[in-house]
Every structure is written in C-alpha cells, then in structure tokens.
Amino acid sequence: MTAKVTVNDVERVAELAHLELTPDESAHMLTDLNAILDYVAELNELDTAGVAPLAQVSELGSFVSAPRPDLSAPSLDRAAVMPQAPESDGAFFKVPKVIER
Amino acid sequence: MRLASETNTVENFVQKPKTLAALRVEIAEGRTTAADLAAGYYQRIEKINPRLNVYLSLTKERALEQAAHIDALAAKGDPLPPLAGIPVGIKDVLVMKGAPATAASKILKGYRPPYDATAVTRLEAAGAVLLGKINCDEFAMGSSNENSAYGPVRNPVDTERVPGGSSGGSAAAVAANMAVATLGTDTGGSIRQPASFCGVVGVLPTYGRVSRYGLIAFASSLDRVGPFAGNVRDAATLLGVIAGHDAHDATSSPAPVEDYAAESDKPVEGLKIGVPDEYFAEGLDTEVRAAIQKGIDALQAAGCTVKRVSLPHTKYAIPTYYLVATAEASANLARFDGVRYGYRSPASDTLSAMYSHSRDEGFGAEVKRRILLGTYALSAGYYDAYYLKAQQVRRLLAEEFLRAFADVDAIVTPTSPMPAFKLGEKSGDPLAMYLADIYTVTASLAGLCGVTVPCGATSAGLPVGMQVLGAHFRESTAFRVARAVETAMNG
Numbered sequence: 001m002t003a004k005v006t007v008n009d010v011e012r013v014a015e016l017a018h019l020e021l022t023p024d025e026s027a028h029m030l031t032d033l034n035a036i037l038d039y040v041a042e043l044n045e046l047d048t049a050g051v052a053p054l055a056q057v058s059e060l061g062s063f064v065s066a067p068r069p070d071l072s073a074p075s076l077d078r079a080a081v082m083p084q085a086p087e088s089d090g091a092f093f094k095v096p097k098v099i100e101r
Numbered sequence: 102m103r104l105a106s107e108t109n110t111v112e113n114f115v116q117k118p119k120t121l122a123a124l125r126v127e128i129a130e131g132r133t134t135a136a137d138l139a140a141g142y143y144q145r146i147e148k149i150n151p152r153l154n155v156y157l158s159l160t161k162e163r164a165l166e167q168a169a170h171i172d173a174l175a176a177k178g179d180p181l182p183p184l185a186g187i188p189v190g191i192k193d194v195l196v197m198k199g200a201p202a203t204a205a206s207k208i209l210k211g212y213r214p215p216y217d218a219t220a221v222t223r224l225e226a227a228g229a230v231l232l233g234k235i236n237c238d239e240f241a242m243g244s245s246n247e248n249s250a251y252g253p254v255r256n257p258v259d260t261e262r263v264p265g266g267s268s269g270g271s272a273a274a275v276a277a278n279m280a281v282a283t284l285g286t287d288t289g290g291s292i293r294q295p296a297s298f299c300g301v302v303g304v305l306p307t308y309g310r311v312s313r314y315g316l317i318a319f320a321s322s323l324d325r326v327g328p329f330a331g332n333v334r335d336a337a338t339l340l341g342v343i344a345g346h347d348a349h350d351a352t353s354s355p356a357p358v359e360d361y362a363a364e365s366d367k368p369v370e371g372l373k374i375g376v377p378d379e380y381f382a383e384g385l386d387t388e389v390r391a392a393i394q395k396g397i398d399a400l401q402a403a404g405c406t407v408k409r410v411s412l413p414h415t416k417y418a419i420p421t422y423y424l425v426a427t428a429e430a431s432a433n434l435a436r437f438d439g440v441r442y443g444y445r446s447p448a449s450d451t452l453s454a455m456y457s458h459s460r461d462e463g464f465g466a467e468v469k470r471r472i473l474l475g476t477y478a479l480s481a482g483y484y485d486a487y488y489l490k491a492q493q494v495r496r497l498l499a500e501e502f503l504r505a506f507a508d509v510d511a512i513v514t515p516t517s518p519m520p521a522f523k524l525g526e527k528s529g530d531p532l533a534m535y536l537a538d539i540y541t542v543t544a545s546l547a548g549l550c551g552v553t554v555p556c557g558a559t560s561a562g563l564p565v566g567m568q569v570l571g572a573h574f575r576e577s578t579a580f581r582v583a584r585a586v587e588t589a590m591n592g
Contacts, residue, residue, distance in 0.1 A: 010473065017431060017476040018438065019469055020457040032470055033477065035532050040420035043490050046497070053492030056322050057308050057548030058352060060499060062573035066355040068348045080215035086445035093440050098452045 005033045111562075114149055114257040115300070116278035118331045121187060121338055124281065128175055128186045135168035135175070135186030139230050142188045146232070146279050153255050155270045155279055157193050158201045159233035164188075167230045182228035184342060189224055190280035192271045193234040194241050195326065196315045197221050204317045205249035206239045208463025209443040218315020219350070220284055220326045220343040227342040232280055236270035239465045240434065241286055241319045243267050244294060244537050247528045248467045255524070256299060258564060262521040265295030268329070272299040275329045282330040282339050286316060288323045289422050290516075290541025296329060296553035297516035297566025302336040302583070303329045307574050308548035309354035311340075312347030320429035321352075323422075323545050333554055333584045337361035340576060356574050364577035369585040370404030372578070375509035379415035380540055386519045392557035392565040393515045399589030400513070400582065410505045410512065414498050415543060421498065422542035423535055424478050424491035431475030437463065470531060499547040506572040511582045513569050514540050516553045520563035540568060550576045554583035556590050 010030050014021050021029065058065055078091070087094040119127075127133045143161065150156050171186045196202045196214035203209045217225075225231060238248040246254040246269025256264040257277035264273040268285030272295035275283055285292040287305045296303025304327040311326045318324060328339035341362060346355040376397060381390060401407050439445035439459030446458035464472070478487035505512060518539060527534045544551050549570050556567035567586055571579035 005477070009477070013473050013477045013480060016480060017472050018435075018453075018456040018460050019464070019472065020461045021469070025466075025469070028466075029470060029473055032531050033474060036423065036474060036535075037477075039532060040424055040487070040491075043417055043420050043424075043494055046414075046417060046494060048490060048493035048497070051493040051496055053489055054496035054499060055492055056352070057499060057573075060503070060548065060573070062503075063309065063548075064355060065351070066346055066353075067351050076215055081441075084212060084215070084442040086439060086443075095440055095452050096449055096455050 005030060005037060112260040114153060114260070114277040118275060118278045118281040120332060121184070121281070121335045124187060125181065125185065128171070129181060131175065135171040135230055136165060138186055139164050139168045139188055139232070142232055142280065149277060149279065152260065153257060153273055153277060153279070154252050155236055155254055155274045155277070156190065156233045157203060157205070157236050157251055160197060160200050160231055163197070163200070164230045164232055167225060171228055171230070182226070183338060184224065185228035187229050187281050188232050189229045190232050190235045190271065190274045190283040191221060192237050192268050192283065192285045194237060194286055194317045195221060195284060196317070197231065197234065200234060202234070202317065203251070204240045205237050205251055206463065206465065206468065207250045207444060208437045208460070211444070212442045216315065219312035219347045221315065223343050224284070235274055235283060238267035238269070239468050240317065240430070241267040241288055241291055242430070242467050242471055244290065244534050245522070245527065246270065246295070247524065248465055250465055253524060256521050258300060258521065258562070262523055262563070263298065265298035265517070265521065267291040268303075269295045271329050272296050272301055272303060275299070275301040275331055282328055282335060284343070285327060285329055287325045287327055287545070288319050289426060289545045290538045292327050292329065293516050293541050293551060293553040293566070293568055294538070297564065298521035300555045300558070300564030301329055301331060302333050302555070303327065303553045304336050304340055305544060305551040306340060306344060306576060307354070307550040309352050310344050310550065310574065310576065312350040312353045314347055314349035318433040320426040321433060322429060323426060333552065333580055333587050334362050334365050336552070337365045337580045354574070359577050361576055361580050365580035365584045367581050368404070369400065369581050372405045372511065372582065373509045374400050374405045374407050374582065375410035375505055375512040376407060377410050377412045377415070377505070377512060377514060379412050380514035384518050384539070385515060388559040389515050389518065389520060389565050392559070393513075393567055396556040396567045396586045396590055397513060400585060403585045403589065408509055410509060412501050412505060412543070414494070414501050417494050418498060418543045418546060419535055419539055421491045421494045422538070422546055423474070424487050425495060425546070427471040427475030428478045428488050429475070431472045431479060434468070434472055467531070495546050498543060502543070502547045502549060510578050511569055511571055513567055513582065516540060516566040516568040520559050520565060544570050548573060550574070550579055552579045552583040554586050556586055
C-alpha cells in the first residue's frame with residue numbers, strides 16, 4: 001500500500017478514467033497522488049482482519065429500507081430530454097465514429 | 102512594520118435575515134407581500150453579488166410566479182403553507198426544471214435539466230419562493246469554494262477570506278441576507294464547515310433522511326441534502342419540509358418525520374452530552390477551542406450532563422473518507438462524457454477522443470485529481486489495499502460512534518479546527534485542504550446527523566461553529582442542543 005505511483009501509473013489511470021492529461025498536468029497529479037497515497041497509508045496501522053466492509057450505512061441496524069416495487073412506469077419524456085444533447089436527431093444521440101480506420 | 106491587513110478595514114456584508122415567524126406574520130397581515138419580499142431580495146442580490154459571487158443564475162420568472170400565488174392566498178385569507186413567500190436559494194448541484202444546472206463545472210455548460218429535485222419540489226409545495234442557483238465548489242469537491250469554474254465565493258464576514266465549502270455560496274447567502282434560507286449538500290462537511298466559517302446554522306440530516314433525487318451525485322453513500330438558515334428553529338422547520346421518504350430515491354428512509362421546530366423548543370435539562378477527546382487534540386486553533394469550551398459550559402449550565410468520550414479511530418477518518426469518496430466519485434462522474442448533456446469538445450474524430458477531450462477540457466484540477474485517485478483505488482491490484490480497506494475502517498468508525506451514542510444523547514465538537522482562512526492560503530496544497538475536514542468527515546462516514554450552530558467568534562471577529570452530532574434519525578435531539586447553545590451564546 002506504500003507503492004510509489006509513477007508517471008506511467010498516472011497515465012494508465014488517466015486512460016481508464018478517460019482523461020487526457022497534458023504533461024504538465026501529469027507531473028502535478030503525480031506529486032499530489034503520491035502525497036495523498038503516502039498519507040492514506042496510515043490505514044495500514046489498523047488490523048482489519050475479519051472486519052466486514054461497510055459500503056452503505058443502511059447496512060447498520062438503525063436503518064429501514066423501503067425499495068419501490070419493481071414496476072414499469074412512465075419516465076421523463078424523450079422530447080424533453082433529447083434537446084439537452086450536444087448532437088441528436090431527436091431519437092438518438094449522435095457521436096463521432098466509434099472505430100478508427 | 103505594519104501589515105496591510107492591519108491598516109485596511111475589513112469589507113463586511115453581514116446582515117441577519119428576519120425569522121420565518123416574523124416574515125409569516127408580515128405576509129399574513131398584509132404588511133408585506135411575497136412579491137415585494139422577492140423584489141427586495143433581488144435588489145440586494147443585484148447590488149452585492151458582483152462582490153460576493155454567490156448566485157450563478159437567477160430564476161426570477163419562476164420566483165415571481167410563486168410569489169403571486171402566495172399573495173393570492175394571503176389576499177383571500179386562505180391558510181398559508183409553512184414557508185409561504187420565504188425567499189430560498191438552491192445550491193447549483195440540485196436541479197430545477199429549465200434553470201441552468203452547472204455543478205459549478207464547465208462540463209455542464211448549457212445544461213437545463215427537464216425535472217426538479219425532490220427537495221426543490223417540496224420547498225415550493227410548502228410555499229417557498231426559489232430565487233436562483235448558488236455557487237459552490239465544482240461537483241461539491243472542496244472545502245473553500247475556490248474550486249468553482251465560475252470563480253470563488255467571498256466570505257461576507259471578511260471578503261479576503263473563503264466562505265468554506267463546498268456549499269460556500271449557500272452559507273454566504275444566508276450570512277449576507279441574500280436569501281432567508283438556502284439548500285446545500287454535505288458529503289464530507291460541505292454544509293457544516295461553511296456554516297461555521299460564515300456564522301450561520303447548517304444541517305447535516307441523517308443519511309437517507311432527505312431524498313437525493315435531482316442531486317448531481319458526488320459520492321452516493323455519503324451525499325446529503327440539507328438546509329442553511331439564520332437560526333436553529335428556522336433550519337429545523339426547513340428540514341421538516343424537505344425530509345421524508347421518496348419513491349425516486351431507494352435509500353430515502355420511511356422513518357416518520359418529526360416536528361423538528363417544535364422539538365427544538367424543548368429544554369435540554371437532563372440530556373447527556375459527549376465531548377470526544379480526539380476533537381480537542383493537537384491542531385485545534387486556541388481561540389476556536391476557547392469558544393467551543395464556552396458553549397460546552399453553557400450546556401452544563403442549562404442542566405446537561407457533560408461527559409468525556411473517546412473515539413480513537415478519528416485519526417483514520419480523513420484517509421478513509423478520501424478513498425471512499427473519490428472511488429464513488431470516479432464512478433459517478435463517468436457519466437459526463439459529452440454524449441447526453443453539457444459540454445462536448447468540438448474537434449474529435451473518434452468517440453474515444455471525444456470522451457477524453459470533453460472531460461479534460463470540462464473538468465477542473467481538483468475534480469480530475471479526485472477522479473484519478475478514485476480510479477486508482479478501484480483499479481486491479483489496488484482495490485483490496487485501498488478501497489476495501491477503507492470500507493473496513495468505515496465500519497470501525499461507524500460502530501465506534503454507535504457505542505458512544507449508547508451512553509450519550511449528543512456529541513459536541515468544533516466544526517472546523519480553524520476559522521475561515523484566506524483566499525489562496527490552502528489552494529496550492531490539496532492534502533492540507535483535506536486535513537481541514539478532520540472533524541466533519543467522521544459523521545459523514547457513519548451516516549449521523551449534525552447541526553453547526555454559531556458559538557462565539559475569534560478576537561478578529563471570525564465566527565466559530567459548534568458541531569452537534571446526533572445518532573441516526575435523532576435530528577430532534579441535535580436541534581434541541583444546538584438551540585440551547587444558540588440561546589446561551591448569541592442571546
């Protein structure tokens with residue numbers, strides 16, 4: 001957990017996140033990520049063997065959930081939603097070509 | 102040698118809003134109208150917004166229509182809804198139909214959502230007049246409001262200082278009387294800390310108490326919607342309006358909504374108040390410590406039993422929070438890709454290039470930093486070491502609080518280790534900025550409710566806020582305690 005992040009790591013993670021960083025941005029992110037990851041390494045001090053991960057506090061005793069019945073119902077009108085798209089024909093979103101030739 | 106700050110007068114825009122009760126009487130008796138009230142607020146906004154940068158957009162047409170509706174009710178002598186004619190501002194991460202929703206990010210430029218957030222719908226149904234959309238840190242990521250793509254908000258108490266964040270604009274709006282009340286959101290302290298910095302009341306409801314429908318998500322297991330107001334009772338009234346189950350949010354709770362305002366009137370005598378050692382350790386500003394101690398003494402004088410408690414995992418809260426929150430953010434913010442709404446980078450010849458150009462040009466530095474950190478923590482080979490580990494520590498932190506609340510009714514702490522800092526003071530050092538959230542992220546991770554209540558000031562006149570934490574769904578108790586502090590400390 002104390003592994004140092006390299007420029008290659010930053011570039012790989014940026015690619016996973018669909019972020020294209022300039023070399024200057026990459027350099028800054030490298031410094032910041034290493035500082036932050038050094039700091040979060042403090043968690044290694046804690047023995048968490050056998051502790052179940054808590055993803056949502058609603059897993060704790062004091063919460064009652066009330067999921068809605070799984071029924072189909074009208075949603076937002078397409079005519080209200082599609083005009084928000086940068087490019088659409090009213091029924092479909094238009095995007096640049098998917099496969100480069 | 103004299104410093105510039107000693108010779109200059111501090112520019113101050115503080116003005117306390119009238120109470121809900123006072124405004125209600127004025128409207129019911131015809132001494133003012135909702136329309137006049139709204140017009141007065143728009144005038145003040147026009148005058149001081151250029152200096153404070155609180156509002157990003159105004160929703161005048163909608164506000165005046167609602168005001169006319171309220172005035173028609175009042176003219177007929179019909180019963181008025183609880184927030185009749187009350188001018189309220191909305192943090193710009195909550196959507197209002199047809200109004201710009203920017204999340205203070207360039208990537209949502211031009212987006213006008215086709216629906217209302219549930220909290221917005223409920224405020225309006227209760228008679229509130231919604232003035233406009235309020236500035237914040239981009240996607241609610243920040244503790245100073247300096248991460249907005251539309252420029253920082255300035256603190257009405259001292260314009261050289263930050264209002265806190267991420268709901269800095271919502272806190273500043275109430276402090277400067279640019280709204281009677283506002284909505285903000287709190288993921289790691291984003292309501293409580295700016296309330297503290299600006300000297301107003303801010304409420305963190307229990308996770309699930311207020312629907313998140315229509316909130317632009319940051320970290321879904323932590324995000325809460327809550328009110329700011331000029332006093333505790335009014336904040337309690339607002340929470341009562343927006344709280345409750347919503348079929349649009351499966352995590353919203355069916356637990357009954359109490360009459361929080363009436364509950365806040367009850368005396369605190371006999372309540373057990375916990376004071377955790379870990380929140381008064383190294384790093385706490387001495388003037389903040391002294392102000393909070395006065396608040397604790399006041400609670401004791403009001404008949405509370407004050408008890409030391411220990412929350413030894415507190416020091417692990419910041420690393421835990423920044424792993425959990427960024428992991429969730431990296432997933433939530435994947436939806437901003439230039440396809441369905443907002444900004445698309447113009448010149449990209451493939452879909453993949455369009456995604457990454459749009460995101461790179463649309464997101465600010467802090468948002469990118471958190472997406473990268475979160476993506477890293479979730480990526481193959483690191484998931485167990487970072488994300489899973491953080492979730493395990495999250496359970497330890499939550500269980501530690503539950504044990505403490507078995508012995509006490511409320512826990513009181515400083516909201517922030519320091520008063521409002523200067524613009525630019527921490528913006529170059531992300532880690533230093535994160536560390537300032539030490540007293541607020543714990544309740545976020547544990548899902549607890551809390552109230553920040555003004556509790557004195559430093560010698561320079563900067564507000565100090567006390568954080569009153571309650572167990573899950575015990576908002577009523579937190580409001581009672583906050584009310585007692587307010588009465589004792591602020592007259």
